[in-house]
Amino acid sequence: MNQATRHTHPEAILQVLQDWTEAQWLRALDLSFARFLLSLEPQAPALLPLAAALLAHLEGEGHTCLQLDLFLHAPDRFLSGPPELITEIRHILAAWSQPQQWMDLLSTCRVVEYIDHTHPKIQDDNSETPLVLDQGCLYLRRYWRDAQCIARTLTERVSHRALNPVSAETLNPLLTQLFPADPSGAQENLPWQKIACALAMRGRFTIITGGPGTGKTYTAARLMALLMAQHNSESLRIVLAAPTGKAAVRINESLHNAIAQLPPLGQQAKDLAAAFARIGPARTLHNLLGARPGTRRFRHDRQHLLDLDVLIVDEASMIHQEMMAALLRALPEHAQLILLGDQDQLASVEAGAVLADLCTHTGSYDSATCTWVETTCNCTLATARHSSNPLSSGVVRLQRSHRFNVGIGALADAVQQGQTSLAIQTLHQEAVLEWCETPEVAQILQLADSHSGYRPLWENIRRAGSKNIEEHALWVQQILEQYSAFRLLCALRQGPWGVTGINQAIEDHLQETGVLKTQGLWYAGRPTLITRNDPQLGLSNGDIGIALPDPAGKLRVYFPGNDSWPRAILPSRLKYSESAWAMTVHKSQGSEFQHTALILPAQDSAVIRRELLYTAITRAREKFSLFATTAILEQAITRRTLRMSGLLSALQNSAN
Numbered sequence: 001m002n003q004a005t006r007h008t009h010p011e012a013i014l015q016v017l018q019d020w021t022e023a024q025w026l027r028a029l030d031l032s033f034a035r036f037l038l039s040l041e042p043q044a045p046a047l048l049p050l051a052a053a054l055l056a057h058l059e060g061e062g063h064t065c066l067q068l069d070l071f072l073h074a075p076d077r078f079l080s081g082p083p084e085l086i087t088e089i090r091h092i093l094a095a096w097s098q099p100q101q102w103m104d105l106l107s108t109c110r111v112v113e114y115i116d117h118t119h120p121k122i123q124d125d126n127s128e129t130p131l132v133l134d135q136g137c138l139y140l141r142r143y144w145r146d147a148q149c150i151a152r153t154l155t156e157r158v159s160h161r162a163l164n165p166v167s168a169e170t171l172n173p174l175l176t177q178l179f180p181a182d183p184s185g186a187q188e189n190l191p192w193q194k195i196a197c198a199l200a201m202r203g204r205f206t207i208i209t210g211g212p213g214t215g216k217t218y219t220a221a222r223l224m225a226l227l228m229a230q231h232n233s234e235s236l237r238i239v240l241a242a243p244t245g246k247a248a249v250r251i252n253e254s255l256h257n258a259i260a261q262l263p264p265l266g267q268q269a270k271d272l273a274a275a276f277a278r279i280g281p282a283r284t285l286h287n288l289l290g291a292r293p294g295t296r297r298f299r300h301d302r303q304h305l306l307d308l309d310v311l312i313v314d315e316a317s318m319i320h321q322e323m324m325a326a327l328l329r330a331l332p333e334h335a336q337l338i339l340l341g342d343q344d345q346l347a348s349v350e351a352g353a354v355l356a357d358l359c360t361h362t363g364s365y366d367s368a369t370c371t372w373v374e375t376t377c378n379c380t381l382a383t384a385r386h387s388s389n390p391l392s393s394g395v396v397r398l399q400r401s402h403r404f405n406v407g408i409g410a411l412a413d414a415v416q417q418g419q420t421s422l423a424i425q426t427l428h429q430e431a432v433l434e435w436c437e438t439p440e441v442a443q444i445l446q447l448a449d450s451h452s453g454y455r456p457l458w459e460n461i462r463r464a465g466s467k468n469i470e471e472h473a474l475w476v477q478q479i480l481e482q483y484s485a486f487r488l489l490c491a492l493r494q495g496p497w498g499v500t501g502i503n504q505a506i507e508d509h510l511q512e513t514g515v516l517k518t519q520g521l522w523y524a525g526r527p528t529l530i531t532r533n534d535p536q537l538g539l540s541n542g543d544i545g546i547a548l549p550d551p552a553g554k555l556r557v558y559f560p561g562n563d564s565w566p567r568a569i570l571p572s573r574l575k576y577s578e579s580a581w582a583m584t585v586h587k588s589q590g591s592e593f594q595h596t597a598l599i600l601p602a603q604d605s606a607v608i609r610r611e612l613l614y615t616a617i618t619r620a621r622e623k624f625s626l627f628a629t630t631a632i633l634e635q636a637i638t639r640r641t642l643r644m645s646g647l648l649s650a651l652q653n654s655a656n
């Protein structure tokens with residue numbers, strides 16, 4: 001078959017897709033989807049199976065649609081694979097290199113619904129075409145439906161006021177009390193935390209974004225106090241949630257600390273502690289929505305709304321598009337939704353980059369919002385005539401870090417802004433930053449076996465616990481805390497520089513040096529990462545425990561528990577777990593360590609990106625070590641995640 005025939009016959013394209021599947025570049029699922037569409041429409045143009053397979057493949061890479069102009073302009077930005085395969089794809093795509101060609105060909109297909117905005121019709125939610133073509137984006141239908149739902153619901157929410165709005169006169173003194181001027185004078189140009197509270201008290205949708213330590217939780221605690229002071233705190237139903245179990249535990253801890261430091265707020269002061277206690281701990285979004293095992297459905301939906309008035313969700317950068325849509329469907333119309341998160345962190349594992357999309361082109365406020373801020377916060381925001389993001393007036397970016405060590409903060413800023421030479425200079429200058437530019441596994445082991453690594457933990461584990469139950473619990477608690485002080489993070493899972501290689505190297509080192517006896521899967525001291533949710537045991541994917549002897553000498557895995565009393569589980573009951581001396585940056589999201597070390601591989605890989613580096617750096621509280629060559633570091637800072645998503649254009653559309 002000559003090349004021209006290969007490009008114009010659907011069957012021939014299927015053969016090419018088959019070859020790519022055998023080369024393990026496409027998933028079998030991607031090929032099946034292309035075949036399925038062709039079986040529904042055998043006369044379709046050859047572009048259809050190609051577009052379908054690429055779309056399905058890109059969904060697996062985190063994109064929620066195929067943005068024709070972006071993709072066709074530079075397909076290499078979105079496709080990673082062996083060079084010869086990418087060349088072949090480029091060659092085939094050359095036959096359809098113009099977005100208009102795709103629009104013309106695909107809009108004639110019966111399996112594609114073309115949304116014509118010049119002749120809008122009532123959208124038919126029951127339309128069954130598997131693909132949708134909308135504003136130059138090709139979607140799998142469910143992703144299109146979710147993007148529409150998010151855009152429509154949030155645009156409505158941001159324009160609605162809270163059900164029982166507080167007056168500016170009442171709010172102003174309360175905000176002054178909660179956010180006094182910094183006596184050191186180290187103020188931002190605008191009091192963003194105070195502004196965030198003022199906006200969240202007024203509206204039904206607010207995003208409070210900002211890097212680590214910028215006070216998102218600090219602000220959320222004050223917001224909760226304001227809500228309780230304003231409403232009848234006994235009947236106001238505030239719910240806290242997070243995308244993962246670990247993030248839920250963390251928001252509980254940090255809110256608890258923030259609440260303990262709250263100044264008394266008017267007459268309600270004495271009731272606040274009791275009111276906070278009534279709210280109960282944060283839940284995972286899956287649990288809140290009532291996930292139905294084995295399905296994509298939830299118990300709560302449009303017909304079965306959540307029973308709450310205010311929902312605060314932390315670590316919102318981890319929420320994927322499908323989850324956000326499910327959450328919005330289940331949220332009662334009157335409820336106030338507040339999302340907390342860092343838009344610069346890694347996007348969700350599953351498709352979408354919702355928080356980053358929602359925070360695009362923000363920082364400008366309509367005149368009503370500016371007036372509200374002026375009367376409640378006594379400060380002036382610049383009024384924007386027009387923002388291309390209708391949510392702009394509901395988004396506040398906190399800017400000043402209150403926690404960071406200055407050196408770590410400077411490095412995170414340089415990376416986030418893509419300033420490679422500044423990042424390199426900072427790495428050389430700051431005492432809290434350590435950079436090994438010619439990494440070898442021996443150096444990683446040396447760090448792990450040092451006092452700023454795992455050495456204090458290993459020594460304590462060797463000491464073995466007491467037979468006295470209370471002393472033993474204290475020892476376990478101490479070990480869990482020591483383990484949390486240091487962490488090795490890897491960009492990759494597999495290979496000598498990945499999680500599996502580094503974990504193995506550490507276990508071999510422990511065995512060889514005799515520090516711990518690490519034969520077999522289970523040994524005393526093994527940090528254990530749970531890799532699947534286990535509702536029966538009450539464990540979530542991402543939870544970490546440590547295997548240690550119990551007071552009777554029997555090995556158990558201890559997990560941090562409530563009331564500082566660790567929970568013990570028999571190793572044999574943990575079916576899905578792995579060692580966790582090293583973990584991926586993805587798994588570390590939502591956690592912080594005094595000392596964090598990041599290991600980047602010697603060979604470049606598509607996963608090494610700016611967001612990954614930024615996320616790893618911002619896990620460190622006091623010290624950050626980097627194992628990476630200059631070339632890989634430069635690559636990491638330069639390469640950005642670009643997820644194709646139609647959410648922003650759906651938002652703009654829903655505002656018109």
Ligand SMILES: Nc1ncnc2c1ncn2[C@@H]1O[C@H](COP(=O)(O)OP(=O)(O)OP(=O)(O)O)[C@@H](O)[C@H]1O
Binds near residue numbers: 212213214217218
């Ligand atoms: N305005 C402020 N004045 C004084 N201390 C503050 C202020 N804002 C935040 N802090 C302190 O800074 C630290 C970090 O704040 P917080 O935990 O709220 O940040 P965060 O943005 O939620 O961080 P993360 O992203 O890591 O969850 C806390 O100890 C908090 O008490």
